[in-house]
Amino acid sequence: MADIKTNEVEAVDTGKGGTDSPTYWKRWITMARKGQKTHRESTKKAWEEYENAGISGDAANSGIQNARSYPIYWSSCKTLEPAYYSRTPKLNIRREFGIDDEESLTAVLITERLGDFLIKDCDFDNVMSSAVMDFIHGDKATAQVLYEADERRDTFPLFLDEQAKFVTADGQPYDGETEETEEGFFGVNIVPINQVVKLKPALYDECIHTPHAKNEEEITEKGYYFLLTRKQxxxxxxxxxxxxxxWAKGTEGDPGEKRDYGDDEEGKNSVQIIGEFVEGWECWCESSKKVYWYSNQYDGFLKIADDPYKLKGFFPSPSFIISSKPSKTLFPTPSYVQLEPIIKELHKAQNKVINLISAIRRRAIVDGDEELLLLLNAPEGKEYIIHKNIQTIIDKGGLDNMIMFIPLRELVESISELSGLQEKFKNEFFEWFGVPDILRGATDPIETATAQKLKSSAAHDRFKYNKKLVQQLARDSIEMMIDLALGTFTTETLAEICGFQFMNEDQQASFESQLELLRSDRARFIRIDIETDSLSFIDEQLKADKTSIAVQTLTQGLDKVAQMVETSPEFAQVGLQALLMSLESLSPGDKFEEGIRRAIDGLIEKSKEPPPPPPDYEQMKIEVKQHQNQIKEFEAQSKAQKDQADFQIKQAKFQLDTQKQVHKQEMDQINVQVEQFKVGMEAQLQQFMMQIEQQRVGLEAQSVKIEEFKAGMQAAESKMEEIRLAREADSRTLEIMAGTQQMQGEKIQEQKALPPPNITVNSPPVNVVVEGQKKASRKVGKAQIDNEGNAVFESMDVDDGES
Structure with a gap:
């Protein structure tokens, strides 16, 4: 057992600043980690055994090849885990002191709906499963509640009164935060939004406390490990x-490392974080009612805050649940410490059995040559081989006289002995660890049903204490979450969570008053509990049997109590208590019992009412006579009303027949008009179709003209192309003439006085047809030499037939 003596705990130097000094908390963290060391190391070994994280090394040190673990600890933990916690708890909200009024029902409704919402809104089941596994491995566990919210800054105008002090628009004095802008002064109201209450794990090595505390009341400090990225x-x-x-840094492939505060000899635990991060401890001090964020990576406190949650017990985690609590500390000895020798022996036996099984195979000494050895070792599918010296085998009396098999009996017997030893170790392990065969599903088939029920009952009794502790942790966690939500959530948020709009008028009227009572720890009269067996799976057959017995007991009991109410109302309460006592062993639930109590209370109150006075028979005769006269009058009135109704029916029938005739004549006229309209419409339709056909013929004619116009345009384009080609030919002719002029320059100088010759180039006529003017024309070109000797070309259009 990890026993920490008082003289081994060094006094923490408070320094000049006391608890507000970083030196104090640095030394406190060191001492708390030192006091926790033995329990932390033992729990870590248990986790490694469960996760199969250190067995191969132990087995390798013992000389076993290909070491494997014997998973008895893992399977036992997997059996215990659902026995402690396997289902989300069901809340059972009850009222103290027998308070039974409509307003208290509103408080119950608020608490129940808020609790259900908080359980569903956080990862409650996974956190509880983590705490249960810490409880199994380390015999100690807790959890931590956390509040998160965003902030919205609302501003409102402020004014100055006669004394130059700020007041709001309605004249109320204001002394809060202010902002000054060009428009004036404004008050600031910080409104929390997106409010969330969570439950997070407080793992065995990430939660420390006052090291010398002997019980929960003596804990004055608690620390919770944190690791934040730079963004967080x-x-x-x-x-x-x-x-x-x-900042500590980690990169991909080289993750950051978590330092172990105050325990450097333990080495470092790898943490898969990429990028910069900071780690430290969130220290809660009950004496100063403050929270300190301390880290070795910063000189001083990262942050100091006054009591942020205002919880009843100050600390944001419920009391530790400890299975085997020591007498002088809060650090129990985990069960694994007692079981470790047996577990290691089972590992060794398991590996020896595996090695022996691998060694069991047919081996023999052979008197022969390689061909015979090849025959004996022939692979599967090859049943025949050629052997040249088969006569030698026959001479030696056959294969039986040439092969001597190595005996395997000793190996098989060794496996049998090891298996028996394993069975012995297993039974001892289950007995010490507290895993009965009824939970493992291992029962003797020849046992009677009564014997198996006794075993089941004994197993339940054996786990009752630990299950009660787990139930206590779940209940305390839920209650702390509800307290934190009541103290931090706004009234609007709580109304939305509790479905204010779906409450009746009385509940809505008392909502705020009951909410204030719930927010007060002293005035609160609501107690939170968890239904029995709501955390683990239950036997459906057993549940059905209990339900059947409860219904039978209730039916017979209510009959007896009802008889007592009629005969002796003063003894009905005794009968009610007897009925409730008989149902208590069946655990029907508080709501069920409360319903029974209300029903019987109603019968008792009804029985206390005074009996009615005896009837007056003379008065009854007079009333009967009056009633008979009233009946006769009613019959006469009914007959008159019936005759009047028959006359009205006949009159209405005559009017209906008349209306039918008029309606028939009107319908005939309408039918004639419809036929006439139909004929007129058909004629108009035929005329319209003829017009459409004429328009279609006209469009087709226009289309033909358009095609003819397109053809004429194409012909004109062809003619234009011919003209272009002719002009290019004229240009080449002028170039030739220009060359000739250069060669005969002197001759031309002598003939300057002579008139220049006229050269006429007739281009072929181009007929261009334009709609509305059909006339043929042709191009006439003339080239001549001007006075300076340059060639000049002129062209003109002439009508066809002109020269």
Missing amino acids: AEEAFDDDVVEKIN
């Missing part, structure tokens, strides 16, 4: 603090 730290701490943090 920027949201949690001030900017100037974040800039001065000595």
